Amino acid sequence: MPARFPFCAVAGADDMALALTLAAIAPDLGGVLVRGEKGTAKSTMVRALADVLPPIEVVSGDRFSSDPRDPSSPDGPFDPDPATEQRPVRLVELPVGATDDRVLGSLHLHTALAEGRAEFEPGLLAKAHRGILYVDEVNLLHDHLVDLLLDAAAMGRATVERDGMSVEYAARFVLVGTMNPEEGELRPQLLDRFGLTVDVAAPRDPGLRAEIVRRRLAFDADPEGFAARYADDEQELRERITTAQKLLPEVELTDAVLTRIAEICAAFDVDGMRADIVTAKAAATHAAWQGRTTIDRDDIAVAARLALPHRRRRNPFDAPGIDEQELEDLLGDDEPDDPQGPDDDTDPGGGGGTPDPGQNDDGPGDDAAAPPPPQSGQGDEQAPAPTSQVRAGEAQRTKTFRVGGVGRGQAGRRSRAITDTGRRIAASPAADGGAVDLGATIRAAIPHQGARGRTTGRLRLAGDDLRVAVKEGRESNLVLLCVDASGSMAARKRMAQVKTAVVSLLLDAYQRRDKVALVTFRGDAGELVLPPTGSVDVAKARLDDVPAGGRTPLAEGLTQAAEVIRRERLRDPRRRPLLVVVTDGRATHGADAIARARRVAQRLAASDVHALVVDCETGRFTLGLARELAGHLGADYVPLGEVTADGLTSAISAHLPEKVA
Structure with a gap:
């Protein structure tokens, strides 16, 4: 096995080292959640933790790593004095896309079909018993799996009730989750279930940064030799954990x-x-x-x-x-x-309780990365009207709006979709993979038993008999807001209401596991001020910095929105987009501005983008440009005399399902 970067060699992460060490001493603390920006040695340190933990004694041949002093295992009963062996602590990594069966365990399919007997196949929780269960990007893990893990970590046991089986086994492990908050947050209810949490950031001290680079280069050049230099420190730490x-x-x-x-x-x-x-x-x-x-x-x-x-x-x-x-x-x-x-x-x-005796005390402090500077937009020099900044008000609760039809996107809480979780609605051949539907598999095999020469005895199966369950649940979507931030919007004091509505939609998207992006257009260009994200913290900060003023480059704004959708479709083809255009339909930048906007809208409609146009035009005499734009987009049209947060979010909720039902 290749040498891992030593736990004691990680510099500048004292708080994370302490939290992991305390959780290793007392697994019933509930584990550790490590939050931090990319490149801060989160995964490196978690993987290195297993090497400094004392070895454990287990019952020989037991698949559930039972403690010989309390050998309660589904593989038992054992002899009064069972044979034992010592082995290192396991580090089990849980993939973000894991299924319930993979985590908890399930019926051993081959034994059930080929031998006609029920046998339980342990899952990842059984493998992690008395070890470490590591979930990288835990914020991207589906909520019901996070609940399952945290319940097992708190109770110390896992129970499986499915396929006619009832199995309970010990599942005491150190649960460690790492995440980058910019990729989305955990719900507060799930956040509370982690025992300890620590925020990490790259140190700002140049000397410490140089030392981190020096150690990494030395490890890459000679992993075995570098690990040997820290062997004494690792052993000292291991003994201290045992004593504690x-x-x-x-x-x-x-x-x-x-x-x-x-x-x-x-x-x-x-x-x-x-x-x-x-x-x-x-x-x-x-x-x-x-x-x-x-x-x-x-x-x-x-x-x-x-x-x-x-x-x-x-x-x-x-x-x-x-x-x-x-x-x-x-x-x-x-x-x-x-x-x-x-x-x-x-x-x-x-x-300070730092587990590394040679660790530099200059860890990451309060001087975390500053928020990004205000986005000034493009084309300010040509804008005939001054720019202004307004901030969003408090988020308001929104009604649920959904993309119609049935998608196949990532599991979430918004639109109907075929997903890995949800209620079973059918069975299909196993060409695309999925959870095996045992009943449908047997039913598919029964008509062929005579042709296969079976008269008595076991069921004869072929590969074509295998069926998987088709489940319908909910998916998450990409909600892309394309907002007019020109001078006409600022002059009529609309931007504050629009921003408040966007924040409300962000909050709703956070709760439903959507991605949200924001494009604004003003001056002479459209600008992606908020790339697709699930992090409402980053989104709120970025939104407050959006200025308003200048001409109205509608075509450029729609072009920028089309480019965002194109890139996201390449990155995640299954995530369906919803484009919400907030505008009065005016286009005042460049020659033939209205005709160019129409052509871009028609191209978006041809690309099968679900859209909604919210008309912000007010006054006694209206031009109806937003209604015309909605026709070119193939979008729902919502006349809204005054853009308020309540009006905008209710309009989206009320009208979108009618188009795509």
Whole structure:
């Protein structure tokens, strides 16, 4: 097996190292969620964690990695004194596209069909028992799978009730999820289920950055030699984790400690009691990590910083985190425990609890990457009207709108689609893969038994008999808003309402797992100010920076929208787009502006893009240009005298299904 980058060699990630170490000592903490930008060693550090964990003893031949001291396994019963073996801790990676059967386990198909007996085939949770279950890009994992994983991690057991089988097995593992917030957030309810969370960012210190590059180049040049240089540090860390695991049951959670933790959780206004429980467990684990059986102020501080930030998030637009100064004030200077205080001689790693003795203390701090500068747009020099910036108001609840028909896109919560999850509606030949439909497979084989020479005995199957279940669920879509940001919109004070409507749609899209993009047009060009994303945080910040003013380049805006749809279809052909054009239909930039806009609209209609035009034209005398544009687009037309958030979102909800039903 090729050498992995050593855990102790990762520089500039002290908080992540500490969180992973605490979760390894006490798997019942609920795992760790690591949030951070790309290229911050998230995956590298998680994969390296398995190498520093102590080996485990298992029952020989047991597929469920049972502990010999408590050999409760579906493969049992075992002898009173079963044969055992030692093996390294497993790191099991869960693919984003995994199915329920792959995760939980299912009926062993070959045994059932060929031998006529039911046998359970373990899934990934069984393989991860007493090890690490790693989910990269956990925010892209379907919600019901995340629920399943977190329930198993919290209960320590998994139960399978399907195909006439009832199996329960131990599933105690360290659950680690990594994600890039720019690709979309986890729902607050799921975020709360992770025990600890840590945000990571690339360090800003040039010296530390240079050291990170130096170590990576050295590893790439000689992986085995580089790993050997850190072998002693890795062994020291492994022994310290073993010591902490043995010491943890002796750590005392006194009434004073529990009261202090309750005061902190109440002051930060977290929901439910999970925060108090996890913080108490994390404080005890940190004390054991420091070699103590008493919990002091630093233990509580570390636990609160890891267990509370993600539980303060009330809605998708709230930034996660806690006020460090407020935490310090709540902790005060006094120790919560008895006057004996902590034993300073047993703190080999210092107050920060960094598991790497040689780790540089200059980790990522508060100087995280600044938000992107305001988008100034294009063509400002030619714009006859001044530009202005308006911000969106509070997001409002929207009615559900859907793309009609039945798609085959990624599982989500909006439009009807054939997906891997949902209700079974039919069975089909297994050419395209999918979950096997055992009943349909047997029914397909029965008419051919005579031709295959069967008189008695087992059912004779052929490859053509295999059937898979066809399931109908919901898919996510690409909602592309193409918004007029010209001077006429700004002069009539429409942009604030339009932006508020867009934010409302973003919130709805977040809840339904859609991608959303925003194109604006003003001056002499259309501009993609928000590339397709599932992150409402990034979207909200980018939207507030969109200026308004200048001429109306309608053709250029539609052209930019068509290019976005073309690129997204290449990237994900199954995700169906919905184009929402918010305009009064005017086109005032360039020669023959209206005719050019018509031609672009006709090309979009020919490419089978579902569209809706919201007419923002007001006044007693109207030109009807937006209605004409809707005809060229083959889109629904919604007259809207005053663009308000309620009006816009209700119009989209009410009219879109009529077109594509």
